[in-house]
Amino acid sequence: DSGVTQTPKHLITATGQRVTLRCSPRSGDLSVYWYQQSLDQGLQFLIQYYNGEERAKGNILERFSAQQFPDLHSELNLSSLELGDSALYFCASSIGTAHNQPQHFGDGTRLSIL
Amino acid sequence: AQSVTQLGSHVSVSEGALVLLRCNYSSSVPPYLFWYVQYPNQGLQLLLKYTSAATLVKGINGFEAEFKKSETSFHLTKPSAHMSDAAEYFCAVSGTNTGNQFYFGTGTSLTVIP
Numbered sequence A: 001d002s003g004v005t006q007t008p009k010h011l012i013t014a015t016g017q018r019v020t021l022r023c024s025p026r027s028g029d030l031s032v033y034w035y036q037q038s039l040d041q042g043l044q045f046l047i048q049y050y051n052g053e054e055r056a057k058g059n060i061l062e063r064f065s066a067q068q069f070p071d072l073h074s075e076l077n078l079s080s081l082e083l084g085d086s087a088l089y090f091c092a093s094s095i096g097t098a099h100n101q102p103q104h105f106g107d108g109t110r111l112s113i114l
Numbered sequence B: 001a002q003s004v005t006q007l008g009s010h011v012s013v014s015e016g017a018l019v020l021l022r023c024n025y026s027s028s029v030p031p032y033l034f035w036y037v038q039y040p041n042q043g044l045q046l047l048l049k050y051t052s053a054a055t056l057v058k059g060i061n062g063f064e065a066e067f068k069k070s071e072t073s074f075h076l077t078k079p080s081a082h083m084s085d086a087a088e089y090f091c092a093v094s095g096t097n098t099g100n101q102f103y104f105g106t107g108t109s110l111t112v113i114p
Helices: none
Strands: A003-008 A008-011 A019-024 A031-038 A044-051 A054-057 A064-068 A072-076 A089-095 A110-114 B003-005 B008-015 B019-021 B025-026 B033-038 B044-050 B056-058 B064-068 B073-078 B087-092 B103-104 B108-113
Touching: A003 A089, A003 B056, A008 A019, A008 B003, A019 A089, A019 A110, A031 A064, A031 A072, A044 A072, A044 B103, A054 A064, A054 A072, A054 B044, A054 B056, A072 A089, A089 B019, B003 B087, B019 B108, B033 B073, B044 B056, B044 B073
Parallel strands: A008 A110, B008 B108
Antiparallel strands: A003 A019, A019 A072, A031 A044, A031 A089, A044 A054, A064 A072, A089 A110, B003 B025, B019 B073, B033 B044, B033 B087, B056 B064, B064 B073, B087 B103, B087 B108
């Protein structure tokens, strides 16, 4: 058990809809990362938050947004969903922002767009 | 920019045989490197990390990796494969920009033949 909790585990929805994925980091971790895993793109970094502030942005679409709340949990919002958004979305957390820190991953949310 | 390349998307070994999973990195600065394992329907679990303290790094489950700067490699090995080692393995390098997001390789699927 990594200590990172993601909900829901599975999400099935239709094109054009909006969903929210939730992540609770490991106790004591201030950084939260979101990654997308798909067969064609592999594991891609989306966005990082540190102590409530956006720290880095990767290949995140404009239709996607995220935030980290004062209790350090994070939410990833995906809107105007398309078939290509079907993927496994992982949240990870680390203590801070040092480059030598490992990240601890949740079990992911599998998003299926019908 | 940071990147890693994993040679061999599929590797098969016999139970008890040596496991060798290859990872080469590209980095403009001394890198921080990580190996993760992903079992079906689970998140990524940290196997080991290289953070410049020692070139031979020992991890969990009998795995180890050696950092070779001259070859820009960080190959993962295990002397004797076990059936439970069958999984997907990812090599990752930490970013050097403001964020410390990971850049992952495309993964290697390990099959262990009884």
